[in-house]
Amino acid sequence: SWFAIHPVSMNNSNHLVNSDNMGYASYLFEQEKNKGHLPGQGPFVAAFASSNLGDVSPNILGPRCANTGESCDNANSTCPIGGATMCMARGPGQDMLDSTQIIGRALYQKATALYALASQELTGPLTSAHQWVNMTDVTVSLNSTHTAKTCKPALGYSFAAGTIDGAGTFNFTQGTTVSDPFWDTLRDQLFGRPSDEMKECQKPKPVLIHTGELSKPHPWHPDIVDVQIITLGTLAITAIPGELTTMSGRRLREAIKAEFATYGMQNMTVVISGLCNVYTHYIATYEEYQVQRYEAASTIYGPHTLSAYIQLYRGLAKAIATDTVANLSRGPEPPFFKDLIKPLIPNIVDRAPIGKNFGDVLQPLNSKYRVGEVAEVTFVGANPKNSAENRTHQTFLTVEKYEDASATWQVVHNDASWETRFYWHKGLLGHSNATIQWHIPDTAKPGIYRIRYFGHNRKQDFLKPAVILSFESTSSDFEVVTT
Ligand SMILES: *[C@@H]1O[C@H](CO)[C@@H](O)[C@H](O)[C@H]1NC(C)=O
Ligand SMILES: *[C@@H]1O[C@H](CO)[C@@H](O)[C@H](O)[C@H]1NC(C)=O
Ligand SMILES: *[C@@H]1O[C@H](CO)[C@@H](O)[C@H](O)[C@H]1NC(C)=O
Ligand SMILES: *[C@@H]1O[C@H](CO)[C@@H](O)[C@H](O)[C@H]1NC(C)=O
Ligand SMILES: *[C@@H]1O[C@H](CO)[C@@H](O)[C@H](O)[C@H]1NC(C)=O
Ligand SMILES: *[C@@H]1O[C@H](CO)[C@@H](O)[C@H](O)[C@H]1NC(C)=O
Ligand SMILES: *[C@@H]1O[C@H](CO)[C@@H](O)[C@H](O)[C@H]1NC(C)=O
Ligand SMILES: *[C@@H]1O[C@H](CO)[C@@H](O)[C@H](O)[C@H]1NC(C)=O
Numbered sequence: 001s002w003f004a005i006h007p008v009s010m011n012n013s014n015h016l017v018n019s020d021n022m023g024y025a026s027y028l029f030e031q032e033k034n035k036g037h038l039p040g041q042g043p044f045v046a047a048f049a050s051s052n053l054g055d056v057s058p059n060i061l062g063p064r065c066a067n068t069g070e071s072c073d074n075a076n077s078t079c080p081i082g083g084a085t086m087c088m089a090r091g092p093g094q095d096m097l098d099s100t101q102i103i104g105r106a107l108y109q110k111a112t113a114l115y116a117l118a119s120q121e122l123t124g125p126l127t128s129a130h131q132w133v134n135m136t137d138v139t140v141s142l143n144s145t146h147t148a149k150t151c152k153p154a155l156g157y158s159f160a161a162g163t164i165d166g167a168g169t170f171n172f173t174q175g176t177t178v179s180d181p182f183w184d185t186l187r188d189q190l191f192g193r194p195s196d197e198m199k200e201c202q203k204p205k206p207v208l209i210h211t212g213e214l215s216k217p218h219p220w221h222p223d224i225v226d227v228q229i230i231t232l233g234t235l236a237i238t239a240i241p242g243e244l245t246t247m248s249g250r251r252l253r254e255a256i257k258a259e260f261a262t263y264g265m266q267n268m269t270v271v272i273s274g275l276c277n278v279y280t281h282y283i284a285t286y287e288e289y290q291v292q293r294y295e296a297a298s299t300i301y302g303p304h305t306l307s308a309y310i311q312l313y314r315g316l317a318k319a320i321a322t323d324t325v326a327n328l329s330r331g332p333e334p335p336f337f338k339d340l341i342k343p344l345i346p347n348i349v350d351r352a353p354i355g356k357n358f359g360d361v362l363q364p365l366n367s368k369y370r371v372g373e374v375a376e377v378t379f380v381g382a383n384p385k386n387s388a389e390n391r392t393h394q395t396f397l398t399v400e401k402y403e404d405a406s407a408t409w410q411v412v413h414n415d416a417s418w419e420t421r422f423y424w425h426k427g428l429l430g431h432s433n434a435t436i437q438w439h440i441p442d443t444a445k446p447g448i449y450r451i452r453y454f455g456h457n458r459k460q461d462f463l464k465p466a467v468i469l470s471f472e473s474t475s476s477d478f479e480v481v482t483t
Pocket of ligand 5: 171180182
């Protein structure tokens with residue numbers, strides 16, 4: 001399923017590692033198809049992919065000033081007090097997890113209805129056309145007499161303003177078309193000056209960071225991007241290396257469809273599959289670019305970025321329709337970076353309190369809970385990044401139910417289940433706590449349950465290399481009742 005919506009129902013204050021609205025739709029669909037399996041397991045994969053979501057917010061109660069509750073100045077998404085940082089959108093739920101579930105459920109429900117009604121079988125040849133393109137150097141033909149060029153990548157002032165779904169910092173605002181001597185001077189001192197050629201090319205975007213001219217420790221933005229179309233019968237999936245706005249998506253889709261038709265492939269269904277291959281931020285239309293809101297300030301290859309993509313994707317469509325894919329040039333191969341930036345966060349040896357071990361219970365569970373309540377237990381923890389480095393690690397937690405018939409514990413939830421939460425609280429000198437919550441659903445069967453924690457601690461003995469050791473721990477049993 002492709003749908004154009006930003007997965008930003010969860011806002012930027014979230015520290016949990018959880019899916020957003022699209023991931024939740026996928027989760028629900030897979031739960032339905034993979035009955036009896038835990039999340040992330042079972043044979044059915046439900047993919048909910050991005051489309052031209054660039055300027056589509058799921059926070060449908062709209063933007064308001066967080067400090068006063070008043071409506072924002074929508075032209076710039078600013079507030080009288082606090083500027084852009086106070087203008088935030090929210091909804092439709094009580095909080096961000098609720099909003100994620102409401103939007104995700106709507107996506108899931110529509111997708112299941114379409115899935116149930118599906119009547120047309122896709123048949124026909126499978127074809128793929130792919131090219132690498134130096135996107136900093138594309139000549140776009142505007143009409144029979146005029147051409148234009150794409151630019152070396154740069155982010156504009158309004159990029160730093162962020163949006164109503166995640167505000168930026170300082171005094172940047174959307175819709176900024178003039179630069180500010182203060183920030184320009186600071187930029188020049190930190191990173192050097194952008195070239196005049198770049199400033200001219202990117203107009204009317206005022207260049208905040210000339211990413212295309214910064215290359216240490218490796219380029220800040222790609223020059224070489226992928227353009228790609230895959231067709232299966234009358235379905236054409238266009239893999240776009242960025243986030244198209246609504247209008248950009250419509251224009252690109254129509255241009256590709258028309259190009260296919262010109263060369264004899266009528267009635268193609270063209271799908272925009274966004275954020276594919278390499279990431280290059282946003283792709284706004286030429287008109288949107290003039291206004292320089294966030295998406296336009298983040299359209300890194302300049303005002304003719306969309307026109308360049310339309311030209312490139314028409315080329316791919318024509319090659320598929322005329323059966324000349326083999327004649328397409330592969331284009332310049334992108335560089336391969338072996339020396340990525342080393343992690344800046346040091347590894348710290350985990351420590352348990354004196355007299356305790358990793359996984360010991362610090363705050364026990366109650367002996368009994370009702371459905372609708374939250375069961376919570378805190379263990380002596382260790383840094384979860386140790387587990388992320390361990391290939392055999394499956395889950396940080398399980399919720400297990402005792403089955404009398406088989407006298408065994410059955411896993412009913414893992415850490416991917418929406419009913420569970422895993423919080424890691426970092427203390428001093430390698431000490432930490434792991435708190436596990438089970439938000440007991442109304443559908444939980446009454447019975448005896450337990451919660452288990454699976455972790456890894458980093459240990460280092462004097463003069464020896466550090467080792468990562470696994471540990472696991474089990475809470476006391478507790479009862480769940482329905483009344
Ligand atoms: C909003 O942006 C417009 C265009 O850049 C500008 O004229 C106006 O002063 C801005 N308003 C605020 C409140 O920043
Ligand atoms: C994020 O959402 C929570 C509600 O879940 C809200 O309290 C908080 O103010 C929001 N933060 C931002 C930065 O939008
Ligand atoms: C892309 O094209 C520009 C302009 O011709 C050139 O300076 C740059 O080196 C090219 N980038 C790569 C990675 O080849
Ligand atoms: C071609 O495009 C240029 C630049 O937008 C414009 O000035 C010119 O009038 C156009 N010519 C035609 C024939 O449309
Ligand atoms: C933004 O803040 C800087 C530093 O305080 C200041 O020099 C500049 O004038 C401000 N710009 C705007 C548009 O308010
Ligand atoms: C295009 O689709 C329409 C509606 O499904 C159908 O009536 C028509 O025959 C199709 N045309 C071609 C050339 O396949
Ligand atoms: C495509 O390449 C083949 C083989 O090299 C050649 O015979 C053919 O003329 C080319 N077609 C086009 C449209 O360039
Ligand atoms: C860990 O839990 C113990 C017992 O509840 C508490 O005293 C301590 O402050 C907690 N430490 C952190 C880092 O949350």
